[in-house]
Ligand SMILES: O=P(O)(O)OC[C@H]1O[C@H](OP(=O)(O)OP(=O)(O)O)[C@H](O)[C@@H]1O
């Protein structure tokens with residue numbers, strides 16, 4: 001069950017947030033990611049795994065830029081659950097059978113502490129992936145448990161929303177990436 005934000009709180013959070021990346025910045029980042037991923041994966045018939053839920057927006061915008069043979073599935077592992085600090089990774093969907101022998105591309109919105117991506121990559125190899133390539137739209141400027149192969153844009157270590165990233169389960173649809181004000185964090 002997710003908590004609702006009342007409209008006044010929603011508007012106040014939005015008015016205090018700072019835009020760190022515009023839609024034009026993200027478009028340019030997606031173009032760079034697509035070129036890099038094409039160089040790495042064209043001809044390998046990869047199985048793309050969208051990491052739910054935050055990975056949906058980057059997946060939707062990136063896939064039409066990948067002009068080669070691929071298939072799409074999803075994986076669901078969550079550790080924030082609407083909170084602004086992460087906890088234990090909760091597995092909700094792990095497509096183990098589909099992964100065996102495949103070249104996997106994991107697509108997610110953000111590499112923050114890197115715990116989610118690190119555990120997803122380990123799980124893919126445990127499930128018999130032939131290779132695993134990782135791509136994130138945003139990498140936070142902080143130490144991570146792992147790195148991503150392809151990164152769209154690096155942003156400061158603040159709590160972010162937009163382009164799939166949520167604040168209390170809202171703002172995934174914001175048309176830019178915004179840092180939440182200290183008072184709201
Ligand atoms: O690098 P980390 O510190 O592990 O954090 C990154 C993960 O956190 C978010 O997922 P979340 O658990 O919030 O689920 P969501 O995708 O449903 O928002 C985000 O989508 C990444 O998957």
Ligand code: HPA
Nearest residue numbers: 112158159160161165166
């Ligand atoms: O900064 C963030 N914003 C939204 N979701 C997240 N998951 C990890 N870090 C973040």
